[in-house]
Structures are given as C-alpha cells and as structure tokens.
Amino acid sequence: MKDMPDIHTLMADIGARAKAAAAELAFAPAEAKASALNAAADAVWASRAAIVAANAKDLEYGREKGLSDAMMDRLLLTEDRIRGIVDGLRAVAAQDDPVGQVMADWDRPSGLHIRRVRTPLGVVGVIYESRPNVTADAGALCLKAGNAVILRGGSESFHSSTAIHAALVEGLRAAGLPEDAIQLVPTRDRAAVSEMLTMTESIDVIVPRGGKGLVGLVQREARVPVFAHLEGIVHIYIDKAADPVKALKVVINAKTRRTGICGAAECLLIHRDVVDDIGQGVIRALIEAGVEVRADAALKAIPGTAEATEADWGKEYLDKIIAARVVDDIDAAIAHIRRYGSNHTDAIITEDDAAAERFFTRLDSAILMRNASTQFADGGEFGMGAEIGIATGKMHARGPVGAEQLTSFKYLVTGDGTVRG
C-alpha cells in the first residue's frame, strides 16, 4: 500500500474513528443494524467472485509461506463457504437486539424505580488468525451489540478479509450507519497488534482469537481489557459410577466428531475401579476409531496404546490423539484438571448426583458438563446464536461470547423530585 502513514498514526486514526462511530451506534435503531447485516449478506453474495479471486491470492501467499494442509484448508473460501458466511450474517440479523433490554427492574422504598438495561461496550478490537470468515462473524456480532469494531485479521487471509470487509461496509452504507462501525486494519504489519493492545483511550475490550503466540503477546502487552480465550484443554472424567454406554458414546463423540475445535476432548481420566471394564472398552473403541491413545503406566497394558509422557498432560492436540490416565478417586481427577486444565470445558460421566455436584462445585471451568459431549461447548448449541469464541477468563464474559456478551449495562433511575434523607 502506498503512502501508508506510520503505524501509530494509522491506528490512532482508526481508533478515533471507531470511537466516533460507537457514539452513534449506541443508539442506532435495532432495525438499522439488522438491515445493515442483511444488506451485507447480499453484498457478500453479490461479490462472491471477487472474494474467491482475493482468496486465490491469499492461497498463493500461503503456499509460498509453506502453510500446512490444515492451515490452507482453514484459509480456503469456496462458494459453499461463502454461502455459510451469508447465512451467518442473516442469522445474526434475525437475532434479538440486546441493546436496551431491561435486565432487571425494581422499586425502592425511597420511591425510586431502578432499571438495569443493556448498553453496548463501545469499541471492540478483534485480533484473529487465518480463517477469513471471522471477519464477517465478528463484525456482525459486534455491530448487533451496538459496538464499533476494529478487525485485525491474520496476514494469510489479508486479501480475503479485505474483500469480505468491503461487503460489510456496503451493508453499513445501505442502512445509513457510519462506515467506521466496522473497520479492518489495512496492513499486515504486526506492529498494528501491539498498537491495538495499548489503545486504552479508544478500545474498550480486545477479543483475541488465536494460538499460543497471540495469547502470549496479549498477556505481555495488553493494557486494554481482554476477553481471554485460552486453549481448550478439555478433560473427561469417567467416574466409578459412570454408565458404560454413556461413557462410550460421549467420549467417542467428544474426541472424534471434530478434532480441531476447542471443545474436542484432549484428556481422559478414568476412576481406578472402572478401568478394567468401562476404561478398557472406551480406550479400545478410541483406538478402533483411529485415535492415538497416550496412556499412563496403569493403562499401557491395553494393546495399541502409546506411552504418555509428562508433556501429554495439559496438551491441546486438536488432532486424533488423546491422553489417558487412571485416577484414584474424583478428588484426584479434580486435582489433575485444576493443575493441567485451561478453565474452558470439562466433563464428568457419572450416575452419582453427589459426584456430579462435587465436580461442578469444586472446578471452575467456564463450562462443566455431566454425561454430555464436550463438543457442545458452542454458542449455537447453547442457544446464543453465533459466537465470537469461548472466553476462559473470569471477568465480564465467560463461555460462549455472542452478541449479548458483547454488551455492558447502565442503571436508569427515575423519581418524582425524590431526595435522599
């Protein structure tokens, strides 16, 4: 790009424009936002040829960079995938608008009436990696919640994201909303990320979506509040009171349905008393399903298992691999998860209510499950509509982050000349 100003100036300008747009968006009618999203969906579909062409440039760049097949697949946009983006935009458009919703209201003896209503957060910064569809998903969710958004996509998807972004802006324009409501950082320069992490004047929250490199950078440099999205080091504990059929169904689904998502199971903990029946059966079924089982000493007699090392505990494989370990009791399972987990999603298989309660009370993962596949860790499956990710921090948003989680609130208090005694 020619005549690009220096990164600091560029980002400061983007921030100021986002802030100005956010001030208008905060009271934009729900219809205008929905109409912008539908118009954006139309524009994405109408420009699908241009998007595919832009994507071809990214794929070429990816090939030159030697990206893995998995990465190349994440980067690829086909007409089918563009249809998915369009459907996603329309789905967010059709959701309830969270802004202005009354979360609670009550009267006070003083005569005051108090309402707690949802408001936008302001300006959201989204930093993401290769998947270009995040440009549309994140842009749409932030807009739905009345926020301005600054999108900083991965350098690999630069041209694809730019083409999708152009369609989003077309939607804003058609609905008469400020075009600065959805901005895409127009440079691959990684310094833009560091700038965003310190723009406390203009960015209200950063949503980082990416691997360990990005998470580490955010932890070191962020001065803006962050919705932490750590890895999904997902554990399943098979309790001594587990139902064998449920254990089998759930573990196989949690590990094999899709291995690359953050809700995929990564570690199996088995109560010592049920190793020989349920444990054996589950591990054999995993191996038959083509999963590499990295087992501890107590399990390594099972044919086909590989030997686990210390590095396997707390590891997110995102692949057809699972770690497996025998534990003496539920407290040992809890201790293992506390030590190696990432507070994302963890599950217990048990018919014992007291054991489930103990697991639910003593662990503090964003999502805890009983007798259900951890692959349900997803905003859509929770009934929240689309999501921008699964937050693992404790502040503000936790678990699936949809439009509602991208809001704040304020108190509206009405009296009638009411004064305090």
Add this chain to the structure above:
Amino acid sequence: MKDMPDIHTLMADIGARAKAAAAELAFAPAEAKASALNAAADAVWASRAAIVAANAKDLEYGREKGLSDAMMDRLLLTEDRIRGIVDGLRAVAAQDDPVGQVMADWDRPSGLHIRRVRTPLGVVGVIYESRPNVTADAGALCLKAGNAVILRGGSESFHSSTAIHAALVEGLRAAGLPEDAIQLVPTRDRAAVSEMLTMTESIDVIVPRGGKGLVGLVQREARVPVFAHLEGIVHIYIDKAADPVKALKVVINAKTRRTGICGAAECLLIHRDVVDDIGQGVIRALIEAGVEVRADAALKAIPGTAEATEADWGKEYLDKIIAARVVDDIDAAIAHIRRYGSNHTDAIITEDDAAAERFFTRLDSAILMRNASTQFADGGEFGMGAEIGIATGKMHARGPVGAEQLTSFKYLVTGDGTVRG
C-alpha cells in the same frame, strides 16, 4: 516490622496464600461465611479499646504529617464509628449468599439442560486510602462473595486497619475458614501497590478506591483487570420542561446533603429557556445554602455568583462549590456531559418523557437519573446492601459494587449420554 522480606517476595507469598484460600472458599458453605462475619463483628466490638488505641497512633502520625481536618476526620474511629463497622459486618452476614445462585437455566433441543450459576471471582485486591472502616467493609463483601482478598490500606490508617484486620481473622478462625481468606499487606511501603497491580498469576481483579494519584498509578501500571472507580463528576441538567419545585428540591439535596461523597452534584446545566425562572431560583437557593456557584457568562448577572473558568468544567469539588452553565438545548447538555463527565452519575430534571429518554439513551454513565437526587448513587439505596464503591468502567461491574458484583459465573450442563450430531 523486623526481618521483613523484600516486597516482591512478601507479596508473592501473600498472593500464593490468597489463591490457596480462594480455592477452598469457592465451595465454603454460606453458613460458614455468615458465621465468620458475625464472629468478626463480635471480635471487632470486643477489641474496640485496642482499635481505638491503634487509631490514636494513626491520628498522631496524621497530625505529624499535617493532614487536613477533613482527612483527620476520615481517619478518626470513635466507639460510635466502631459500632457502625460492627453493624456493617452483621448486615453483610445477613445478606443472601450470591455463590451458587442460578442466574438463568434453560433446556435445549439436544436434550441438554444448561444452568448459569454464580461463582466467586477468585482473589480480589483492594487498594484504598485513609478510611479504616474500608478494611472491614471490603473484607466482608469479598468474603461473602467467596473471594479471598488482599487489602492494602492507606499508610495513614495502618494501625487502625491492622487492629480491625485482626478481628476479621478471628472471625475466620472461629468459623473454620482459612485465615488467608482476608489478608492485609503488613507494610506501608508503597511498592506493595505496584506489586499488586502486576500479580496476574494470583489476583483476579483490583478494586482501587482513592484519589487521582491512585487512579493514575493504576492506569499506568495495572496488568491485572481493574474495576475502575473514577471520580464522580456528577451533572444535573435542568431541562426546559423541568418542574420548578422538583428542580429546586433535587439540586439542593444533590449538592448540599453531603458534599464529600461521589454522588454529590458538581455541575449544573440549565436550559436557556428556563434560566430566568427556574435557573435563577435554584442558584439563589444554592447561594443561600452557603454554596459557592461558579457561573458562566450567561449567569454571572445573578448576584452572589463567582465567575467560572474552563477549569471548573469537569471538576470534582467534593465541597460546597458547584459549577453552573447555560445550554441551548438538551443536546448541548449531553455534549457537555460527554466531554466533561466521568460516566459516574448524571441526572435530568424534566417532565418530558422524550427528553428523559434521549438523555437516558445518548449518555452512557453507569447511573442516569430523572427527577431524583444524585445522592442516591449508593449500593444501599439501590437495595444491594453494602458496597465497595461505584464502578465507572464498562467491564463486568458498573455502578454500585456489592457482593453480587464481586462474583463471576460458570455454565453447568447436564445430559444423559448426549452427543453432538
């Protein structure tokens, strides 16, 4: 204190102990927490002589330091004030326990049942200034919410806070809860504050309560999430559709009931059309009540007013002073508040629903009021019980911060061998 380890080691140890205590507190029974608070109340009352003696040392230190009368008064503990601390502890003990409350629950077509339940935040760091009673209030609220707390009081109140803290620990001990649940930083060294602001491994959130110096330090140095507590630059806008009686009652109460609290009015904005009747009346009444009115050019003809300078807009006086300005319309009032306000509490006096709605929609203060005194900006008045302060940020907690606002949440999902298709 003798043989004090270096600050970094000291604080790291305090952090680690707080984290261990938090893990236990997270599932402490509600009764144990309530009983600890009641036992602490007993212990405070039983040791009131020791607390008064400790306070005398602080007062002497304060006199040597040349503290203002107002500061000395904030520092002073009498038997009456200690009774207030005791009552506060018992009131928090009697409140509903927020931990484990089901915030929402729903069923999904997949067969899953999802509950969103309140959990503690973990470890809270509270940094505060002279008032020693904050030691008890903040300690009690954090404990109620199942959090461990690290209290860092002002150096002026060091001995008083230490004596109160000893009583809180006695309460914990009596209830069989970990004594490290409520820790007080045992040094006046200001470096402890900087340490706390960067203890991301052990502190989940910092609550700063103090003046501009502390706020600035927090903004510069905090790596731990912060519940921002900015100043209360509280505005009251008298709309052209204001009721004159309500305007007078509310403004006088908002400015004069107590001038030193954050909900006290600091700036009056008057619609041009009502300057000559309502505006004059209100300003004369303020002057009669002993308030210095710093007026803009359009108001300076009113006898007894002083001339406002640019420095008066956006100023928190916390004193018998108010700034006053004429505005052309409601949008000019909104623009003034956006520019000079602190997103704490702002009010409109109007009988016009559309004007109130515009004010409520276009401003984003944590608390917005209509026809009510801004002195109601208080957790007790909101019906939340005690509060640790009024948060002005947009993240997690906003407005009065009580026990409920010191919690997070998690999702508990139950199935019956449920798998994702």
